[in-house]
Amino acid sequence: MNRIFFRFFVLVMLSITAATFVIYFAFSRLFGDPLEDIARRQAAAQIFLLEQYVDEAPPDDWLTRLNNVRVVSSVRYDLIPLAEARAALPSGRRAQLDRGEIVLDPASRSFYRRVDLEGERYIGSHEEVLHARNLPVDIGQALKMEALRYVIVAVALLVPIALWSRAHWQGLQSLSRVADAFGSGKLTARSQMKPSASIYPLAERINHMADRIEDLLEAQKSLLHSVSHELRTPIARLEFGLELLDARAKDPGLSKRVRAMEGDLRELNSLVNELLDMSKLDSARNLQAEPVGLAAVLQECTGMLPPSPLQLECALDASLGEIEADRRLLARAVCNLLRNAQKYASSRILLAASRSGGQAEITVDDDGPGIPEEERDRIFDPFYRLDRSRDRATGGFGLGLSIARKAVALHGGTLHATGSPLGGARFVITLPA
Incomplete structure (x- = not known):
């Protein structure tokens, strides 16, 4: 500005x-x-x-x-x-x-x-x-007199221009603050400007745009939340019915199909839970920041992973210290990255963290097939999965990385993917320390 x-x-x-x-x-x-x-x-x-x-x-x-x-x-x-x-x-x-x-x-x-x-x-x-x-x-x-004459003319022009510019500058600064607040997730942010202000028509259009965006986002979150909750009732009924059917089934083939259907229901139930989590991560109001020990949070994440034959290594600096963060959301983001690495790594996973200046950096590396460069931004889109992962062997719905990026963004940080020295993929979380 x-x-x-x-x-x-x-x-x-x-x-x-x-x-x-x-x-x-x-x-x-x-x-x-x-x-x-x-x-x-x-x-x-x-x-x-x-x-x-x-x-x-x-x-x-x-x-x-x-x-x-x-x-x-x-x-x-x-x-x-x-x-x-x-x-x-x-x-x-x-x-x-x-x-x-x-x-x-x-x-x-x-x-x-x-x-x-x-x-x-x-x-x-x-x-x-x-x-x-x-x-x-x-x-x-003589030169001083001529210079003074033109200085007086310049001042006479600059004073009204400066007053006019100051009013515009203050108005634009106000709109800039509203845009920053709105972009950070405060959807109720609006410009409060007098009708006599020169840029009042622009402020009104921005407010109307913000109203429309807020309505659309609220409608989207409400629909997602409502649908997710409504799906839980028939899922629960199906689970109950399948348990009864499995208990009464005497045919081994039928019992096997019932267990497969129960697996589908568990997968559907997991999808509903992740959709609900996604709907809760659309606003910074859900962030409960407090001083947390970064090394302790990362150690907890390694303990929350499911058993795996893969080798998990940790390289955590002793000077990580504390950062302002929501312990649960930060752990969820790192856990999602580690679980993603478990799906695609061949034998090794490396979790590392360091702190430099005003930033803390967390990296998750694996020695899997890696991610093509043209796909490294799209993998964070909801429900987007690479071609090689669209099968039942890897599981997942394409929401884990999207949830991780949203959780990191709520902390004012960034999450991006790049190539790993191990030969696979590297995910880098950068947080303000």
Whole structure:
């Protein structure tokens, strides 16, 4: 958010700078150089003395009066040839000199003016130019005055722009906080903005969108929860009926089929339980965080696994310490990853954990067939299973990894899959410590 307004501020400053140059050159072109006008006002006394005292003298007394001025003035007055003066001036100013006008040169604190166009002042004066130097012209002051003028204009523009931008920035910051809260699972987060705010229409649309999303998610969770609960009643009746049928069955073949049906019911019951767990993991309100020893939680997870001939190794740093976490949910996530490794590992499973800076990292490696790179994100989707796992030998419904990722996300962490040094798959949990 700050980046947007920083770019906007830079754009405004560049626009004001460009406008300053455009205004300066446009005014210089139309009305003359502002610096020259300031210099002319600063040299007004010398110009007035020349025009009202020296030029008003009779033709034979003009040079005498000029000499008198030289004596009493700190300005140096020289008579130079016309060709020399023309050579010292840029081509655009020579026409002014030819017309007999005073040509100011603020940079050198001087001005030029022809003595007489017709040579009436004294003999040969039409080829002479009066060059006045050391004029009391302060270019620094002139530049400061021009800079101050443009600074005042810039401030006059920036103040309303800053006020307007501040209101937008505060509104966007408020919307950003609402979006963060909504994205973290607080579905009741809404923007509280006055109708007079400039971005109120945007806030209203975001609120309507949030209302719609909340309704859809609540309807989805309610449907999932209701269906799962409703399925339990016929499952219980079927289990009871199969137990009676198995007790009365005398045919071994029938008894075998009944036991197979009981296995299907247990699988269906497990699916219902996992669906209920999924519906409970859609909100951070279910998180009961407290300081827990990470090493102890991981050790508990290894003890909760079903018996297996696979070799399970643990590599836990001694400096794991405690983290803020929901012990049950974190253990559920790690257990799901370990059970997944048990299904596909050939002989080894490695559970490792380390802590570095502000993060704790838990990894589960196996030496199984691994996961294709293009499938490593999709395996966390609910009910998604790789082709090789779509059989009764591996079991599962494709919900274990999805539940693990949701549980980790509720802790503010991430879960992703990659290749393992053991040759199979590696699952990496990163948690804020």
